[in-house]
Amino acid sequence: WGEEPPFHAPVYVVTHHAREALVKKGGTTFHFVTEGPGRALELAREAAGAKDVSLxxxxxxxxxxxxxxxxxxxxxxxxxxxxxxxxxxxxxxxxxxxxxxxxxxxxxxxxxxxxxxxxxxxxxx
CATH class of the missing domain: 3.40.430.10 (Dihydrofolate Reductase, subunit A)
Structure with missing residues (x-):
């Protein structure tokens, strides 16, 4: 996605490999979740508040x-x-x-x- 991804919001990546969060320009931070898709959805909903969550x-x-x-x-x-x-x-x-x-x-x-x-x-x- 380059240095400034189009999301401008937290992104939760479901993965088997733990790694530190990756902070990009424009407000996008990639968080790598190893606890499964349910946990990723939970974190995304918490971060989104009343906004939609996309997969x-x-x-x-x-x-x-x-x-x-x-x-x-x-x-x-x-x-x-x-x-x-x-x-x-x-x-x-x-x-x-x-x-x-x-x-x-x-x-x-x-x-x-x-x-x-x-x-x-x-x-x-």
Whole structure:
């Protein structure tokens, strides 16, 4: 992300390797959490106060959040490129049948953005 990441807020990185916090310009500090995704979410919520908390991660981390019921929204960014490897986002969810509500689709030549609301989420007034 360079010397001034775009976040301007604390960032909690779920990792297996402990390390000191990494302070960057513009108010971004990366905190490395080894106690699992639940602890990272707890710390992020404490730091955010009344603001939203965002998750950015790969399939394994997203699956853990889906299984735990911690996601209110899911933003998918679909690029028309076929990769020959990697993890599938919706594998390994067990017998869960989750019907997400599509709330927004933005299409462009290079990417389609899809916003989904989790079934347990009540829209903000």
């Amino acid at each position: 950015a991660g790969g399939a394994d981390l997203v699956q853990q959040f889906i299984r735990a019921g911690w996601l209110d929204e899911l933003l998918l960014h679909v690029v028309p490129v076929l990769a020959c490897g990697g993890r599938r986002l919706f594998d390994d969810l067990g017998d869960q049948h989750i019907e997400w509500e599509k709330t927004q689709v933005l299409d462009s030549p290079g990417v389609t953005h899809i916003r989904l609301r989790a079934p347990h989420t009540v829209p903000a007034q």
